Amino acid sequence: MLIATYNVNNVNRRLANLLGWLAARKPDVVCLQELKAADADFPAAAIRSAGYEAVWAGQRTWNGVAILAHGAMPVLTRAELPGDPDDRQSRYIEAAVGGILIASIYAPNGNPQPGPKFDYKLAWLERLARHATALRRTGAPVVLAGDYNVAPTELDIYPTRSWDDDALVQPESRAAFRRLVGRSWTDAIRTLHPDERIYSFWDYKRNRWPRDAGLRLDHLLLSPNLAGRLVAGGVDRETRGLDGASDHAPAWIELSDSG
DNA sequence: ATGTCACTCGACGAGTGA
Numbered sequence A: 001m002l003i004a005t006y007n008v009n010n011v012n013r014r015l016a017n018l019l020g021w022l023a024a025r026k027p028d029v030v031c032l033q034e035l036k037a038a039d040a041d042f043p044a045a046a047i048r049s050a051g052y053e054a055v056w057a058g059q060r061t062w063n064g065v066a067i068l069a070h071g072a073m074p075v076l077t078r079a080e081l082p083g084d085p086d087d088r089q090s091r092y093i094e095a096a097v098g099g100i101l102i103a104s105i106y107a108p109n110g111n112p113q114p115g116p117k118f119d120y121k122l123a124w125l126e127r128l129a130r131h132a133t134a135l136r137r138t139g140a141p142v143v144l145a146g147d148y149n150v151a152p153t154e155l156d157i158y159p160t161r162s163w164d165d166d167a168l169v170q171p172e173s174r175a176a177f178r179r180l181v182g183r184s185w186t187d188a189i190r191t192l193h194p195d196e197r198i199y200s201f202w203d204y205k206r207n208r209w210p211r212d213a214g215l216r217l218d219h220l221l222l223s224p225n226l227a228g229r230l231v232a233g234g235v236d237r238e239t240r241g242l243d244g245a246s247d248h249a250p251a252w253i254e255l256s257d258s259g
Numbered sequence B: 001a002t003g004t005c006a007c008t009c010g011a012c013g014a015g016t017g018a
Helices: A015-025 A044-049 A116-138 A171-181 A188-192 A224-229 A237-241
Strands: A002-007 A029-033 A052-057 A065-070 A075-078 A092-097 A100-106 A142-147 A218-222 A230-235 A251-255
Touching: A002 A015, A002 A100, A002 A142, A002 A218, A015 A044, A029 A100, A029 A142, A044 A052, A052 A092, A065 A092, A065 A100, A100 A116, A116 A142, A116 A171, A188 A218, A188 A230, A188 A251, A218 A224, A218 A230, A218 A251, A224 A230
Parallel strands: A002 A029, A100 A142
Antiparallel strands: A002 A251, A029 A065, A052 A065, A075 A092, A092 A100, A142 A218, A230 A251
16 A cells, blocks of 8 residues: 655645656555645545545645545544534545555644744644544554654755754754654654665755755654565655755655565 | 745735745
């Protein structure tokens, strides 16, 4: 089973890019982030024509997450992250596909830091960690996939000092990610490629894509009962170089059918 | 310090978020 996560940075603006990538990569499950579309504006018909059913939690202008499944309707289990009834931002959706519980995650960016946006980011990641533990304890196989807006280590950002004050690389952000992953979850792409610089995001600014000045922000975390099924994974970085591309490229993993 | 992009409001530019 091929599971991917792709921050599309506006699903309607990026629809041609998304459909082209779906046709080429043929993933079984896709987690999308930054739809930047209200529920009524999600391009469900075009996505269905490409062979995918979808569930989504939209929001006008910002945020928005979805889960696509090839030839099957994802069974929605949750459309918001527990722990804060006042949180109106569409950053979490969860559904069952092919016997696996899939979450599509769009963690807050957190800039500028320090400040209320950074506080919200850290609190949101703590809520996610708590919910991840609850999911793990159900015993279900779980994949938590999405844009975590954290570059976990120095290997996950090109050598530079220019992001030192950015929320994506702060010690508090990295500690929150480490607490979430803990001893139980597997950062799939890092586990497959322990020593490689792999990026999934290149800022539009400052010639960052041509310079390969990227960060790895998009992660797929596997519950312990899935770790043994991980066979391959990577980032489709060529997607970032196409016309009208998102500033993120899709990250994907392949799980064996059983084990 | 700065470089982009796409949107919002409510005018043809400024502000916002990433």
